[in-house]
Amino acid sequence: MEEFHKTRRLPPYVFEQVNRLKAKARAAGADIIDLGMGNPDLPTPKHIVEKLTETVQNPRTHRYSASKGIPGLRKAQAAYYGRRFGVKLDPDTQVVATLGSKEGFANMAQAITAPGDVVLAPNPSYPIHTFGFLMAGAAIRAIPAEPGPDIFHALERAVIHSVPKPIAIILCYPANPTAYCADLDFYKDIVAFARKHEIFILSDLAYSEIYFTDTPPPSVLQVPGAMDVTAEFTSLSKTFSMPGWRMGFAVGNERLIAALARVKSYLDYGAFTPIQVAAAAALNGPDDCIVETRAIYKKRRDVVIDSFARAGWEMPAPDASMFIWAPIPEKFRSLGSLEFSKLLLEKAEVAVAPGIGFGEYGDDFVRIGLVENEQRLRQAARNIRRFLETADETLHNVVPLGASR
């Protein structure tokens, strides 16, 4: 069947291959421990669910809602930015609610991209950061994911060699999939660069509240002057364990926010009003639920780092996010991340996300999601220990695969 112009630009989802194997193994009765998804497994806090059920009783809330978000919700998001980052936002012109940050990102790409525009995106990256722009007709130029000097070298080269000049830089810290974090000094340098070259910054701050150090991740909007060139995306999916509710925000530069709001006004009528009301209650409410969530992910992180190391697989502990970016054990590295993930699924009954699914520079890694409870994580470590103990035998049987990489 012939592909359409747009769908042709979307390669088959790499994760689909692991998902298919996972479904097959489960159908055959295997107890797969699924660390492959970024789908938070914790329940949404009770007071937020109660606000939803209370609000939905009012028939007025069953009508079409406001595409850019009801005023109370935009005000609550502005208050969050004030409290958490010391960033002052006008709820009317600098805040728009989105149907999850993924939708916000994709429609921002639609709103600001002309065919052939160049966008600078990290590799590896969360897929919508690149495919949102590809679908909008842009060309992607890769920059390193790690927030160090190499990024600035890559950016300097990009402005010299890209024709036309890049329109935007995409940032995501704490990062999915790498869990890299950025500090304010890094953001200051990026903002200076973006202002000098008149390039927009689009920052994905979905993991703003999932951190394990004493210093919370900053917002790029904290940098003086950032507002001139920046839009930033946040999400309630991880902060309040609300992934299925589809609630996020874009905030920042008025021109960017107005463009997104305009595109959205043609496409949607906003989230269901009770969801918006409950989301406002989440943002305005007590934050002990966030503290608890953070502690749960931190404990899980420690369990994986310790128990997997004891099983023979060492990996760096992330300072934030709900992922561990794990280097493939040396012995298996030449297989590449997809074949390694398939082996891990077949032989250890543990599903992970192959790094190649996030970009070619991710192929020496797999992403481990902290989305199962501690007991299941310890079970995963036991399975992996057995898998690693029989590594030589397993590799002997898959050598032709590795050789063909």
Ligand SMILES: Cc1ncc(COP(=O)(O)O)c(C=O)c1O
């Ligand atoms: C970096 C990043 N941005 C955005 C999202 C999507 O979040 P939302 O549920 O708000 O669309 C995710 C989800 O995994 C993510 O990891």
